[in-house]
Amino acid sequence: MEQQHLETLLTAVARGELSPSLAARQLAQVTLEDSLSGLALDTQRAVRTGLGEVVFAQGKSPDALRGALSGLHQDGSPVLATRVSPEQGEMLGKAFPQGRYWPMTRLFLLPRRLPDGAVVPAPELGPPWPQHGDILVVTAGAADIPVAAEAYGALRFWGRDCGLITDVGVAGLHRLTPHLPALRDARCVIAVAGMEGALPSVLAGLLRCPLLAVPTSVGYGVGAGGRAALSTMLCSCVPGVAVVNIDNGFGAAAFAAKMIPPAGQPQD
Structure with a gap:
């Protein structure tokens, strides 16, 4: 049950359109069980x-x-x-x-x-993605896009103003420069990277907003399925970086959604 539905239910009771007992029965269904x-x-x-x-x-x-x-x-x-x-x-x-x-x-x-x-x-979750928003998801490489797109899609589902910038990793940092104005306007950035996982530290050293780092399982042998990127992100020397689990784009989106309310809605 959403907050909006709960308010509708209580308003109906206040107007006499729904009996308190029927409303109570609906509210009592905290879980729906299917054995x-x-x-x-x-x-x-x-x-x-x-x-x-x-x-x-x-x-x-x-x-x-x-x-x-x-x-x-x-x-x-x-x-x-x-x-x-x-x-x-x-x-x-x-x-x-x-x-x-x-x-x-x-x-x-x-x-x-x-x-x-x-x-x-x-909402449309496929490309082309907007490259601006309160929350920006950024990938180091194109191989990281599926995890980043999961984060972007979850944020759109929750009604957040978000964008997705792809393929701007440390192998060619000049690609990041055109996006710096949008990144500096963002209220939160989610950086998604595999291989050595260096992009979150670079971004955190350039931006004022909180940064969520998402390691991906992209990489060769010693990358160990994303563990190398995870270690790099956890060991970042730049303050203001939080790290979620490997390939957990959804988890990063949930954290960002709790920090940044929908546009026009005050923070609780």
Whole structure:
């Protein structure tokens, strides 16, 4: 349940359009349980934390995945699924024709359904991406784009003003120069890099805003599946850098979304 839905429910009670007992029954459904699929959906997470439950698709059976999206979409709230394989994306597209799957981001979005049944169009998550915003996602190389696009897509789902700048890593830092004005205007930067993972330190040494570093598993042998980049980022000599797990674009987006509210909404 979203904050907006909760306010609508309480307003209906205040106007006499909904009985307190019926409202209480709706609010009492803190979780939707499905013993056959092993689900216990947290429908009130958005009210408690500001970010609603997002479905992690990897490892879920088709029934569990369909059930999770259907349950969270029950009141019309938009639903996001992450780490969705092409096979899962095809299955979800058939189950939810109003949904949208972006293979590059591995995200599936079930858009908001209004009380009158109309569906709010899903945002476009594919390129070309805007290169400005309150939150900017930046990649060192083109191979890092899938992880960065996951972060960008999650931020768009949460209604944040965000952009994505790609392929400006330390192998050719002159590529970064044209983007410095937009980067300096940003309120938060997410830097995504594999190999030696040097880009976050470079950016943190140039910018005033908080920087979130995301190591990726891109790289040769001693890169150890992103561990070399992770170590570099954790050992950065530049203050103001926070690091998330390897390939965790979604986690970086969630952190940034909690720091930066949607445009026009005051920070809690």
